Amino acid sequence: MTELHTQHDPAVHDRLEHDLEHDSATVVTIGGGLGSFALIDRLRIAGVPADELRVVGRTADPSGAFAELCRSSGMLLGDRLRSDSSARMDNIWGFPGYAASEAVRRRSPGPLLRTLVEPLAAQPYTPTVGLMVESVAREAARIGWTDLVTVGEAYRIAKLPTGGYVVLVSREGQADLAIRTRWVHLALGPAGPQLSDVSESFRSHFGAERVVHAYEDHEEAYQLLRRQGGRVLVRGSGIASSRVLERLIEDRDRTRKDVHIWQLFRTYHAAPTGPRTDRYDAGHGFHYQSYSFPKAAFGGQIRDQIRGLDEGERIELIRRLGSTSTPYRSDWARQLRRGRTEGWYDAVVGELAGLAPRPDGVTAAILLATKERLDLDVDVLIDATGMDTTAAHHPLVEALVEDGLGELNDLDCLRVDEDFVVSCSDSAEDGASGIVASGMTAKGAQYAPVDSFHGLQSAALTIARRLSDEGVGKPLTPLRSLRSWWSWMGGRSL
Amino acid sequence: MIPTLAGRLQTRSLIVLVIDVPVTVILGVLLNVEASRAAKVGLVIGGLCLLWEMVWHSVQQLRWDKDWPSALAFLIGVPEAVVGKLVLSWLSVLPFHLEWGKYNILFAASWVLGWLLQQGPLRVLFPSWRFEGGRLRARRSLAVKAVTPAAEAASPARERTLVAAGVAADAVAGAVAGAAAGAAGVVALNEASGSANRSAKRSSGTPKPRRTGGSKRPSSSSGSGRSARRTPAVASTGRRRRPWPVIVGVGALIIVFGVFAVIGLGTDQHSGADNTPADVAQAARPVAKAPVAPAGPRAQAWQAPASQQVADTWNMHKLVQPYAVTIPRLRLQQQTQPVGLTAAQTIQEAAQGKIGWYQSTSAPGQTGPAMLLGPLGGGGKSSVLGGLGQLVKGDTVLVTRADSTTVQYVVDKVTKVKSSAFPAAQVYRKSTDSTLRLVGYRGTGASAHDVIVFATATHLLSPKSGP
Numbered sequence: 001m002t003e004l005h006t007q008h009d010p011a012v013h014d015r016l017e018h019d020l021e022h023d024s025a026t027v028v029t030i031g032g033g034l035g036s037f038a039l040i041d042r043l044r045i046a047g048v049p050a051d052e053l054r055v056v057g058r059t060a061d062p063s064g065a066f067a068e069l070c071r072s073s074g075m076l077l078g079d080r081l082r083s084d085s086s087a088r089m090d091n092i093w094g095f096p097g098y099a100a101s102e103a104v105r106r107r108s109p110g111p112l113l114r115t116l117v118e119p120l121a122a123q124p125y126t127p128t129v130g131l132m133v134e135s136v137a138r139e140a141a142r143i144g145w146t147d148l149v150t151v152g153e154a155y156r157i158a159k160l161p162t163g164g165y166v167v168l169v170s171r172e173g174q175a176d177l178a179i180r181t182r183w184v185h186l187a188l189g190p191a192g193p194q195l196s197d198v199s200e201s202f203r204s205h206f207g208a209e210r211v212v213h214a215y216e217d218h219e220e221a222y223q224l225l226r227r228q229g230g231r232v233l234v235r236g237s238g239i240a241s242s243r244v245l246e247r248l249i250e251d252r253d254r255t256r257k258d259v260h261i262w263q264l265f266r267t268y269h270a271a272p273t274g275p276r277t278d279r280y281d282a283g284h285g286f287h288y289q290s291y292s293f294p295k296a297a298f299g300g301q302i303r304d305q306i307r308g309l310d311e312g313e314r315i316e317l318i319r320r321l322g323s324t325s326t327p328y329r330s331d332w333a334r335q336l337r338r339g340r341t342e343g344w345y346d347a348v349v350g351e352l353a354g355l356a357p358r359p360d361g362v363t364a365a366i367l368l369a370t371k372e373r374l375d376l377d378v379d380v381l382i383d384a385t386g387m388d389t390t391a392a393h394h395p396l397v398e399a400l401v402e403d404g405l406g407e408l409n410d411l412d413c414l415r416v417d418e419d420f421v422v423s424c425s426d427s428a429e430d431g432a433s434g435i436v437a438s439g440m441t442a443k444g445a446q447y448a449p450v451d452s453f454h455g456l457q458s459a460a461l462t463i464a465r466r467l468s469d470e471g472v473g474k475p476l477t478p479l480r481s482l483r484s485w486w487s488w489m490g491g492r493s494l
Numbered sequence: 495m496i497p498t499l500a501g502r503l504q505t506r507s508l509i510v511l512v513i514d515v516p517v518t519v520i521l522g523v524l525l526n527v528e529a530s531r532a533a534k535v536g537l538v539i540g541g542l543c544l545l546w547e548m549v550w551h552s553v554q555q556l557r558w559d560k561d562w563p564s565a566l567a568f569l570i571g572v573p574e575a576v577v578g579k580l581v582l583s584w585l586s587v588l589p590f591h592l593e594w595g596k597y598n599i600l601f602a603a604s605w606v607l608g609w610l611l612q613q614g615p616l617r618v619l620f621p622s623w624r625f626e627g628g629r630l631r632a633r634r635s636l637a638v639k640a641v642t643p644a645a646e647a648a649s650p651a652r653e654r655t656l657v658a659a660g661v662a663a664d665a666v667a668g669a670v671a672g673a674a675a676g677a678a679g680v681v682a683l684n685e686a687s688g689s690a691n692r693s694a695k696r697s698s699g700t701p702k703p704r705r706t707g708g709s710k711r712p713s714s715s716s717g718s719g720r721s722a723r724r725t726p727a728v729a730s731t732g733r734r735r736r737p738w739p740v741i742v743g744v745g746a747l748i749i750v751f752g753v754f755a756v757i758g759l760g761t762d763q764h765s766g767a768d769n770t771p772a773d774v775a776q777a778a779r780p781v782a783k784a785p786v787a788p789a790g791p792r793a794q795a796w797q798a799p800a801s802q803q804v805a806d807t808w809n810m811h812k813l814v815q816p817y818a819v820t821i822p823r824l825r826l827q828q829q830t831q832p833v834g835l836t837a838a839q840t841i842q843e844a845a846q847g848k849i850g851w852y853q854s855t856s857a858p859g860q861t862g863p864a865m866l867l868g869p870l871g872g873g874g875k876s877s878v879l880g881g882l883g884q885l886v887k888g889d890t891v892l893v894t895r896a897d898s899t900t901v902q903y904v905v906d907k908v909t910k911v912k913s914s915a916f917p918a919a920q921v922y923r924k925s926t927d928s929t930l931r932l933v934g935y936r937g938t939g940a941s942a943h944d945v946i947v948f949a950t951a952t953h954l955l956s957p958k959s960g961p
Contacts, residue, residue: 077853095613095615117565119563120565277556280558289559294559294560296496299626299627300496300498302560478620
């Protein structure tokens with residue numbers, strides 16, 4: 001490995017010197033989650049042999065990280081995701097959708113009928129966590145996923161002077177692995193729960209018992225309120241906060257303990273605004289939207305519009321369209337309406353300015369939108385502000401940018417072109433190799449909801465098409481597509 | 495699929511070719527309509543469809559998220575059918591006249607098939623179709639990439655004009671006028687926004703002969719016929735311009751498709767059910783050596799406390815999370831916690847002092863086996879389920895659920911096994927009853943043993959509602 005470009009980095013060089021195992025592949029995908037899965041699935045069904053593909057991830061299970069997040073946030077396998085029937089991770093065609101599978105399983109046409117009349121006559125159909133996890137596991141078995149996975153942490157990507165890259169992977173209890181490859185795919189997912197500086201510093205001093213995050217295991221917080229009642233502040237107004245509120249109110253109803261819920265909004269959407277043709281639904285502070293972006297951003301006019309914009313305008317539009325929102329569900333709305341009339345739910349508009357400990361609780365200092373300051377004594381603060389989507393917080397991306405193999409955009413994610421190929425200041429374009437990115441790692445790309453199931457699949461199709469241009473795999477022509485679909489339907493393993 | 499204008503035109507052109515025309519011809523023959531006449535009906539309706547798409551596109555602009563639900567895509571068939579009939583009668587100097595009954599059958603059949611095609615089979619043939627707003631091929635890159643701010647600012651205004659023109663014309667003057675206005679609007683829109691939409695431009699050019707041809711009906715009708723034939727050739731990249739047999743063949747193939755989808759789904763579900771036990775068998779590798787239990791005393795009777803009553807209704811399909819496990823004989827009460835699989839595909843351990851509920855099994859009180867598990871103690875682990883082996887057949891195990899109800903189980907049998915011989919098939923066997931598998935594990939490696947308690951639910955208890 002002496003030709004590596006890494007001699008200037010002693011740490012890496014040392015690691016390379018002693019016992020390093022070697023491997024080679026054509027495409028290596030790093031992340032090992034659903035983003036990696038979408039691409040590998042697409043490549044495998046179009047006939048790329050398994051020995052040309054490698055996956056580097058923290059778990060051997062493609063939906064493992066996703067399922068873990070769901071569990072931490074208190075979602076059970078029967079709970080419903082915020083997703084569409086056709087955004088089906090284990091089926092690149094989206095047909096038959098989750099609704100059809102669920103209809104067969106439940107022996108009831110309900111889910112299918114719902115997809116036909118949504119969103120006009122019914123709230124949209126959404127798949128359950130269990131359905132999604134199970135079907136991904138089945139498809140993973142079909143395409144031979146486990147044989148491709150190396151469980152470990154990729155810590156460095158270096159360019160080889162002879163063309164192509166080498167990916168260095170540290171593994172537990174084994175020598176590091178160096179995989180030579182032509183194409184590297186990055187789908188690293190979120191860097192962790194998003195914690196504000198205020199919460200972060202409070203937790204580093206006083207522990208995480210009273211200031212919890214919705215995407216970390218926070219069952220203890222609910223138990224505390226179930227035992228003794230109390231006051232709780234929920235920060236944020238997105239989908240995570242909706243789930244937290246639902247859980248709090250269910251517990252409150254069951255235990256009949258007096259729990260007072262405060263919800264901190266940064267922006268309060270009192271009512272729909274704007275011209276009739278460009279207005280989203282809103283009320284009681286929430287911005288209601290079925291999915292994380294307007295529907296047409298997933299594959300309609302807004303998608304086209306975003307593709308036509310230059311980067312600055314594009315990111316501006318993505319920020320605006322993808323701002324915090326939560327779907328309207330009548331049962332959630334009913335719960336909150338009850339809370340308002342009975343006086344145990346209050347909305348507060350402002351920013352969290354500081355946190356101070358007090359016996360058995362926290363004092364949250366809130367800078368209200370009216371510029372006044374409100375000190376709120378609560379027993380627990382639940383931070384429901386979502387995940388940290390900044391790709392640059394991943395050490396691997398940071399190293400990549402430092403080495404000049406990638407660039408960051410205004411969202412601090414990797415800048416990619418229309419085929420999701422990472423832009424690179426070190427431009428020795430031979431076309432035969434490159435780095436591609438999808439999912440949150442590529443936020444700001446010419447596709448707005450990159451981190452949705454749809455986005456991962458759309459990116460997988462685009463990337464695979466580009467790879468087939470470069471001689472890796474074959475394009476998914478109608479006939480080949482039909483054949484692959486047919487073998488998917490029959491459950492024939494590849 | 496959320497359509498864009500180009501996508502609408504491409505998709506509709508394909509449907510006219512592979513569904514509308516063949517279906518009207520085949521059905522027409524069955525209904526004693528001359529084949530050539532039926533084909534003309536198909537083409538005229540198909541041609542109108544392309545014009546309609548422009549109208550629908552402008553209606554779509556009224557929806558804030560530019561969405562186009564499946565129900566709408568289906569219902570727009572009604573106005574299209576009515577106007578189609580009017581146009582056909584209007585053109586009745588030509589031998590286009592058909593009775594209403596036959597026309598309705600022809601239209602409905604081709605409409606339903608075309609709509610079904612869009613609900614799934616098209617996604618299979620063209621995987622990018624649903625991400626590209628209905629275009630049959632993914633766009634490689636935008637021909638005109640640099641959209642100047644001015645043009646960008648101008649386009650919404652144009653779109654609004656288009657909306658007005660399209661809708662008004664539709665309401666007042668019927669399809670022909672509406673289509674012409676729509677077409678004109680589209681050309682303007684294309685020029686303004688500069689979006690490289692070649693196919694849209696070409697097809698929107700097709701109504702021109704009709705306008706210039708004025709009152710000459712024959713030319714107008716054949717014009718639209720030709721347009722329908724020509725447009726798809728452009729839209730679908732010149733691939734399917736081939737004659738009848740191919741078209742009919744493809745149409746038939748697609749019909750067969752839907753049937754396959756339904757059949758295939760059945761098998762899909764089947765295989766899914768099959769693979770659980772095997773996975774889980776490997777996953778459930780609880781543990782350790784255990785003192786062989788039974789020979790214990792008789793089963794202990796248990797009386798529900800006065801604060802509880804047997805629930806009136808028991809929904810065995812509802813998933814309610816377990817909250818705590820109580821075993822009266824052992825004087826044991828522990829909280830539960832849902833657990834999944836670890837990276838190594840074994841079941842996760844619950845937090846210290848808690849009993850894990852393996853989430854992929856049923857929840858207590860649901861039909862099927864619910865598996866709860868915890869360490870028996872030893873090896874540095876707390877004895878969450880210590881003494882489990884002392885239970886005997888007939889003992890009571892209670893699982894309190896998050897909704898305050900309690901499921902009362904009676905123990906069927908208690909077994910001790912080596913973890914390497916974990917009876918997965920028995921443990922995970924499906925049943926219509928609500929059953930419980932309480933697994934205690936101890937030790938690691940070859941010395942790992944499990945104690946498994948099999949129990950069946952007998953009652954659901956709920957708190958008496960106090961004053």
